[in-house]
Amino acid sequence: MMESWVNSAERVGSDLHLELSGPGSRRAALTGALREAVRSGRLAPGTRLPPYRSLAADLGVxxxxxxxxxxxxxxxGWLTARQGSGTRVAMGLPSTASGPWRKAGPSRQNPRTPVRAPLRARGPRHDLRQGTPDASAFPRAAWTASYRRALQAAPSEAFGPGDPAGRLELRQALTEYLARARGVRTEPDRIVICSGFAHALRLLFGRGTKDGPAAGGVLRGPLGVEAYGLGFHRDLLAAAGTRTVPLPLDEDGARVEGLGRERAVLLTPAHQFPTGGPLHPERRAAVIDWARARGAVVLEDDYDGEFRYDRRPVGALQGLDPERVIHIGSVSKSLSPALRLGWMVLPQHCVQPVLAAKGEREAWASVLDQLALADFVACGSYDRHVRRMRQSYRRRRDRLVAALAEQAPHIEVTGIAAGLHAVLRLPPGTERSTVKAARWQGVALDGLAAFRHPQSPTAVGDGLVVGYATPAEHAYGAALEALCEALPPA
Structure with a gap:
């Protein structure tokens, strides 16, 4: 079977040639022809395709x-479709068949050797870095509705200087939500709104000076931290004059039995970042016992506690002792980091010192955004969005696992019971070369070594931290293909 479709200029403004040939259904032939046209570069990224009716009429299908x-x-991931814009070739794909992703046909070149200009000069085609949700999935309509209702219902005083504790409407909504969804025990007057986790650290530990720690810090070091975590947080603490002491990790989370004279400890107990697993129940109890005995405080970073896939959510550590745990959360993973909204659930003795550190007026979190979030939570839109994204991210995780099982079965995937990223375990000594190979494939991601505390005496091995939430849905398939091309052979 062979048919040609040549002239559609009068309908789409450009000429296009497709050949439907080979065995199988017409749909399979058309899909293959379009895929080959994109792969060969005849359909460049961004090219608009004919409407269904026009193409069907020309092809006689x-x-x-x-x-x-x-x-x-x-x-x-080959095409994108948006209302008002039609169907187009996805922008994340190479424009010619000479790219290193090509599989068809023999080649004398190493498939990981680029034949075009280095991708670093143009930026990555595929962003698989951890830490951000799918920006295209932000619930614009529901958020706009909440914002409009919040503006209409806001009292006049809401448009004056902001309360450093945060709007009462939001603190009340969070009290109910955190109790129901995360097992947090609190009251509105023990919640302080902030702009995110980094802001919370700055308020708790102050800002350092050339002469040492800041005088206004609520907490003091040394601070116990997990041996793997965000270097940005460690740098922030170091700038505040706070010494951090790394705690080794294993499959049960941080080895909290190593805590000694530290005055506080920072943990990610629901989903250790970045390695994956939750803190074992016995260690949860042990760290609370340590804090009580030492008069210390546990900082709980609940950065993605809503996104658990394989079992019921792991409750907040704060529920074990609200007077010894500072629970910190934000909407950076659940909604968007652009909102700059977070919260601290504080022991009673920390509330006034934190408010004093924050100042007399709200200088960080928008009052109007706070009111909108309060409505968004209270009306149930937040729950619906989280459930929808939990399903979406679970499907993405499953696609990642399936792609690796098919194309790289020798690579172990861990840390996939929750969150927005997975860890791919690599053969010893291959992490740096694999990260470099991924860069040549146009894939931005991080190796495990990037998160290791510089003073940690032990390492958890070579691996990649793959953020599967970041790419838009239409680009995810191409991102997985490029990732698998970069992995080391068995």
């Missing part, structure tokens, strides 16, 4: 055949 072929290629 059913309209549903074209619609199904487009939908399949959108799901695979």
């Amino acid at each position: 059913a309209r549903n055949t074209v619609a199904d072929a487009y939908a399949e290629l959108v799901a695979e």
